[in-house]
Amino acid sequence: MYRIISKPxxxxxxxxxxxxxxxxxxxxxxxxxxxxxxxxxxxNVVFLVTSLLALFVDPLYFYLPYVGGPACLDTDxxxxxxxxxxxxxxxxFYLLHMLMKFRTAFVSPSSRVFGRGELVMDPREIAMRYxxxxxxxxxxxxxxxxxxxxxxxxxxxxxxxxxxxxxxLALFVLIQYIPRLFLIFPLNRRLLKSSDVLTxxxxxxxxxxxxxxxxxxxxxxxxxYLASIGxxxxxxxxxxxxxxxxxxxxxxxxxxxxxxxxxxxxYWLNITQVVTKCDAKNEDKFKFGIFADAFxxxxxxxxxxxxxxxxxxxxxxxxxxxxxxLDTTTYLGETIFCIFLCIVGLILFSLLIGNMxxxxxxxxxxxxxxxxxxxxxxxxxxxxxxxxELQNRVRRFVQYKWLATRGVDEESILxxxxxxxxxxxxxxxxxxxxxxxxxxxxxxxxxxxxICGCLKSSLNTEGTYIFREGDPVDEMVFVIRGQLESSTTDxxxxxx
Numbered sequence: 001m002y003r004i005i006s007k008p009x010x011x012x013x014x015x016x017x018x019x020x021x022x023x024x025x026x027x028x029x030x031x032x033x034x035x036x037x038x039x040x041x042x043x044n045v046v047f048l049v050t051s052l053l054a055l056f057v058d059p060l061y062f063y064l065p066y067v068g069g070p071a072c073l074d075t076d077x078x079x080x081x082x083x084x085x086x087x088x089x090x091x092x093f094y095l096l097h098m099l100m101k102f103r104t105a106f107v108s109p110s111s112r113v114f115g116r117g118e119l120v121m122d123p124r125e126i127a128m129r130y131x132x133x134x135x136x137x138x139x140x141x142x143x144x145x146x147x148x149x150x151x152x153x154x155x156x157x158x159x160x161x162x163x164x165x166x167x168x169l170a171l172f173v174l175i176q177y178i179p180r181l182f183l184i185f186p187l188n189r190r191l192l193k194s195s196d197v198l199t200x201x202x203x204x205x206x207x208x209x210x211x212x213x214x215x216x217x218x219x220x221x222x223x224x225y226l227a228s229i230g231x232x233x234x235x236x237x238x239x240x241x242x243x244x245x246x247x248x249x250x251x252x253x254x255x256x257x258x259x260x261x262x263x264x265x266x267y268w269l270n271i272t273q274v275v276t277k278c279d280a281k282n283e284d285k286f287k288f289g290i291f292a293d294a295f296x297x298x299x300x301x302x303x304x305x306x307x308x309x310x311x312x313x314x315x316x317x318x319x320x321x322x323x324x325x326l327d328t329t330t331y332l333g334e335t336i337f338c339i340f341l342c343i344v345g346l347i348l349f350s351l352l353i354g355n356m357x358x359x360x361x362x363x364x365x366x367x368x369x370x371x372x373x374x375x376x377x378x379x380x381x382x383x384x385x386x387x388x389e390l391q392n393r394v395r396r397f398v399q400y401k402w403l404a405t406r407g408v409d410e411e412s413i414l415x416x417x418x419x420x421x422x423x424x425x426x427x428x429x430x431x432x433x434x435x436x437x438x439x440x441x442x443x444x445x446x447x448x449x450x451i452c453g454c455l456k457s458s459l460n461t462e463g464t465y466i467f468r469e470g471d472p473v474d475e476m477v478f479v480i481r482g483q484l485e486s487s488t489t490d491x492x493x494x495x496x
Contacts, residue, residue: 032121033104040104047097048187054090055180056215057083059222061146061173063307065229067300071236071274073229074257079304084147094142101130101138141179145172170226209356214316216348220341221315225307227337228294235278235286243272250274289329290338319345374398396462426452433478 033040060083068074105119106129120126149169233255240250250268259265269275280288280295294300299310318326322345323338377398381391417425430452434440440448455478466477469488477484 031103032123032126033100034119035104035106040100043097043100044187044190047093048184050090050093051180051184051187052211052215054087054094055177055184056218057086057090058146058173058177058180059219060086061150061169062222062226063304063311064150064169065226066302066307067229067232067295068257068302069260070269071272071278072255072257072260073233074302076302076304080150084150087146088144091142091144094138098135098138098142101134102127137179137182141176141183143176145176206356209352213319213348213352213356214312216344216352217315217319218312219315220319220344221311221313223337224291224314225294225299225311227333228288228291229300231288231291231331231334232278232280232295232300235288236274238286239274239277243274287329287331289331289334290326291334319348322346322349393464423449423453426455430455430478437478 060079064075064080064083065073066076103123103126105121105126108118108120120129146169149172154169236255237252240252240255243250249264250272251264253259254265254268276282278286280292288295293314297310299307301307318341323341326338326341328334328338374395377394381394386394427449431448434448434451434455440451466484
């Protein structure tokens with residue numbers, strides 16, 4: 001009917017195509033994903049990278065406060081906008097991850113007992129299971145708490161001082177950092193077990209562990225900077241409280257840079273001793289301890305680049321040395337921070353740097369095998385007193401063999417495989433090559449499979465004689481790559 005009536009058929013096909021596209025769209029909206037499918041695996045990779053970047057963005061909130069003048073604390077507004085934008089983008093990925101979990105099937109726990117591993121595809125059961133297990137942690141990691149604190153809570157609390165605002169922001173960031181950190185470990189373990197996508201090469205695995213170590217240094221450095229700002233502010237506040245007892249009118253609002261141009265603050269700055277007594281270069285009045293470097297080296301300056309790089313270096317240096325070079329005081333917060341730094345440094349250096357060394361060592365194993373093989377070959381050639389020409393040909397063959405196989409013994413790998421799988425691999429490698437020969441092109445697949453089973457790979461270097469004139473012909477050679485020259489005693493020459 002479609003071939004007889006052309007126009008109605010065309011319209012019908014167009015309508016059918018539209019209906020099919022709408023049906024596919026509806027099916028896609030209600031499709032349940034297999035947890036072992038490619039789209040879920042790729043999304044896990046994307047979400048893992050995004051989560052690591054989000055863990056890098058969150059500590060940047062600690063760099064918002066800085067010393068903007070004598071005895072005053074200010075906030076970097078431009079940095080607040082940039083960090084808020086990056087944080088919002090990362091929150092969207094966390095939200096998409098939650099939506100993906102609502103549409104991803106799971107293996108029924110009862111089926112695991114008998115080894116069947118049946119997938120539960122019912123959307124209601126998937127949603128109920130997710131709500132009872134990981135939903136709370138994912139929701140806690142997705143909520144935009146730092147953005148709300150910066151742009152809503154702190155401006156609404158007009159009477160809040162700088163120390164309270166910074167403490168509140170740090171509290172929310174650190175609290176939300178915990179569930180975000182928990183999301184990394186199971187996802188990382190699942191990816192490493194399933195596809196090994198992050199460590200396909202030794203260099204990738206080493207770089208990944210190095211990045212995690214640098215991320216920990218970044219967090220430690222940012223925490224140290226915020227604690228240094230808090231220590232400086234606590235000194236200003238304590239000295240200001242003493243001056244109030246002496247009737248010098250030191251208002252708490254003077255410690256914010258918004259009051260720099262006020263006449264009362266300018267008058268107070270000329271008579272106060274807050275600046276001199278809270279100078280980190282002179283710790284006779286106030287002990288800054290490990291936080292003195294932030295003010296001795298002018299780290300708490302308006303320039304973000306200088307602040308960040310120095311704090312990253314501080315975290316990397318003390319994390320690698322387990323805080324052994326730190327000169328602490330009896331201040332409780334400082335002591336707890338140093339203890340935490342020492343423990344984290346020991347754990348991370350043992351795990352991450354140990355894993356990095358393992359990856360680099362695994363990469364150099366085959367290179368070491370090549371070196372040992374070359375050494376044994378040289379000793380054997382000297383022992384047998386081979387002529388220099390033969391020695392050069394042997395060295396060239398060993399080098400070509402390494403470049404072709406990277407030290408992998410293909411025959412030993414094929415020997416441990418089942419016969420059926422070995423036959424399929426040989427068919428994949430050799431069938432198209434054998435069919436190029438006109439004599440074999442018309443044969444059936446069963447005979448071609450038998451021929452493929454008899455083929456063996458061979459490597460020949462330049463100047464090697466594969467056949468000599470007059471030798472009995474007991475094998476057939478298929479040229480896969482390279483050039484082969486054929487010559488006869490009659491002087492004819494042909495290139496293949």
